[in-house]
Amino acid sequence: MNKAVLGISALGLALAASAGTAFAAPDWSKVPSRKVIVFYPGPANLEWIMNGTQHGGAKGLKKGEACIGCHEDEKTRNVDIASDKILKGEKLEPKPVTGRVPTIPVTVQAANDGTNLYLRFSWKDAGGGAExxxxxxxxxxxxxxEDNKVTAKDTRGATVQIGRAGGCWGTCHADVRTMPGGNDKKTKYVIGGSLASGNYYDLMQWQSGKGGKGVDGYVADKRVMEGGKALVKAEGKKDGDTWVVTFTRKLAGGDGDIALASGKSYNLGFAIHNDHAAGRFHHVSFGYTLGIDTKADISAAK
Incomplete structure (x- = not known):
């Protein structure tokens, strides 16, 4: 074999190796983690949290404060939410819900390699017994x-950047399905939502049934569970008593995908449907900032 062929072969091997490592998941044992508590919210919807007579925190939202500024302890990361009373039907929930835990501690990790964003969520199985x-x-x-564009108005007409303050609460309304008195045919939505204006949430989901499935969609004027192009892979498993779910997502985006850029931060919220839960009967996080190579509540560094 001549030197030219050897050179081309060596170059090909080098390119193949670099391509392989570019899409390799990070060594999670070396990636910093952040504790996030997800909690049972009951029917607490956007309209409720924005109403100052029902929710005292509405004043803070109007000032631009995030929910975690009031509800999350900076040292322990525990949250001050009466989910136990909500489950018992003592607050918000119209009837008691049995077989569900008030809160679930989740370990969240994030990283990027210049091409992909990697997210990892792990938590101890919370048990069950509910419907x-x-x-x-x-x-x-x-x-x-969310890319700092979704807003909401309080009862006095003041505008709040709800994506930053409350995470995915910008999609949760009193009139959607499974809410008390809601429309069974109405999904989550953003008021005035549209892809063209950027007023939407990018949505990824992992479903454990039938061998596991990844969903790549968005929430604008309605929730769409398909069409996204950024999700590369969604995987999950139960390892002993611990669930581990990972997402691999391109930084670049298509229709319905938020394009992520190094040096910028975005807003993130997530929810876990535990023990066959559906609709609003999930555990949710507050809103957190996700930084791509920059400081944030959750930072995805190289």
Whole structure:
């Protein structure tokens, strides 16, 4: 074999190796983690949290404060939410819900390699015993990303950047399905939502049923569970008593995908449907910032 062929072969091997490492998941044992508590919110919807007579935190939202500024302890990361009372029907929930835990601690990790964003969520199985609403999926985990454009108005007409302050609460309304008195045919939505204006949430979901499935969609004027192009892979498994779910997502985006750039931060919220839960009967996070190579609540560094 001549030197030219050897050179081309060596170059090909080098390119193949670099391509392989570019899409390799990070060594999660070396990636910093952030504790996030997801909690049972009951029917607490966007209209409720924006109403100052019902929710004292509405004043803070109007000032631009994030929910975690009031509800999350900076040292322990525990949250001050009466989910136990909500489950018992003592607050918000019209009737008691049995067989569900108030909160679930989740370990969140993030990284990027210049091409892809990697997200990892792990938590101890929370047990069950509640009604099996979604018989096909013991567990689902959904992540929403937002680019500082989704807003909401309080009862006095003041504008609040709800994507930053409250995460995916910008999609949760009193009139959607499974809410008390809601429309069974109405999904999550963003008020005035549209892809063209950027007023939407990017949505990824992992479903545990039937061998596991990844969903790449968005929430604008309605929720769409398909059409996204950024999701490369969604995987999950139960390892002993611990669930581990990972997402691999391109930084670049298409229709319905938030394009992620190094040096910028975005808003992130996620929800876990535990023990065959469906609709609003999930555990949700508050809103957190996700930084791509920059400081944030959750940072995805190279």
């Amino acid at each position: 099996k609403m979604d018989k096909d999926n013991p567990v689902k985990l959904a992540v929403m990303l």
